[in-house]
Amino acid sequence: MVTRRSLVAQLVRRDFQQRYVGSAAGWIWGVVHPLVLLLSWTFIFQICLKMKLPPGSVTQNYTMYLFCGMLPWLLFQETVLRSASSMVEHATLITRTLFPAEVVPVSIFLSSLIHHLIALLLVMGASAVVLKFVSPMVLLLPLYMLFIGLFAVGVGWFVASLQVYLRDTAQVLAVLMTLWFWFTPIMINEKQIPQRFQGLIRLNPMSWVVRAYRDRLLSAAWPSWQELAVLAVYSSAVFIAGGLFFRHLKRGFADVL
Numbered sequence: 001m002v003t004r005r006s007l008v009a010q011l012v013r014r015d016f017q018q019r020y021v022g023s024a025a026g027w028i029w030g031v032v033h034p035l036v037l038l039l040s041w042t043f044i045f046q047i048c049l050k051m052k053l054p055p056g057s058v059t060q061n062y063t064m065y066l067f068c069g070m071l072p073w074l075l076f077q078e079t080v081l082r083s084a085s086s087m088v089e090h091a092t093l094i095t096r097t098l099f100p101a102e103v104v105p106v107s108i109f110l111s112s113l114i115h116h117l118i119a120l121l122l123v124m125g126a127s128a129v130v131l132k133f134v135s136p137m138v139l140l141l142p143l144y145m146l147f148i149g150l151f152a153v154g155v156g157w158f159v160a161s162l163q164v165y166l167r168d169t170a171q172v173l174a175v176l177m178t179l180w181f182w183f184t185p186i187m188i189n190e191k192q193i194p195q196r197f198q199g200l201i202r203l204n205p206m207s208w209v210v211r212a213y214r215d216r217l218l219s220a221a222w223p224s225w226q227e228l229a230v231l232a233v234y235s236s237a238v239f240i241a242g243g244l245f246f247r248h249l250k251r252g253f254a255d256v257l
């Protein structure tokens with residue numbers, strides 16, 4: 001009998017392999033894409049727009065600041081966007097077998113996490129070369145990856161189940177994710193955001209994650225209890241709510257798909 005753990009492992013392996021079927025470079029493309037994105041953003045914001053970080057920022061190296069901030073966002077974004085269409089893509093399994101559909105967004109997150117870890121090694125290498133510093137606080141990053149995973153899978157369950165019934169969900173999600181991205185201080189420091197929008201930034205869980213990644217990678221500062229508490233509450237609440245929502249709508253998947 002196949003357990004859920006082994007099923008998730010099979011889905012992760014299958015997803016990772018199928019993503020690069022027929023590709024000569026294989027998994028290397030998973031590293032090339034974020035690097036090209038980083039270089040593009042650096043060129044626009046630092047070279048063309050002369051972006052300067054305010055005093056008191058965790059670093060004055062804009063490229064490193066941007067690189068550390070984009071890592072958690074890309075992991076979250078890929079998990080959520082790919083989860084949206086996951087039920088439709090696995091329709092054959094869901095309608096013909098007793099398949100635990102809820103494991104699919106989990107496997108998508110774990111597959112995306114592989115690329116995230118590779119990119120994280122690149123950041124640490126760049127930090128050692130450019131800043132001559134590798135923070136011991138990187139050992140705490142798995143905790144933040146857990147927070148991202150719970151939050152992203154919870155959101156993924158919401159959008160995946162809605163997509164089964166409302167096929168415009170993925171399109172609406174793409175728009176919302178774009179807005180969410182620009183309301184997350186990835187390109188700029190939180191201090192550069194107008195005061196009237198600071199409340200939205202504080203309510204945005206990804207703002208806390210992005211700041212935490214920068215602090216853990218670029219400084220030796222310990223995380224605050226407030227930061228850990230906020231992320232724990234956000235991620236757990238969304239994970240539980242998403243799971244209950246998915247379980248409720250899952251009953252009709254076979255009929256709709």
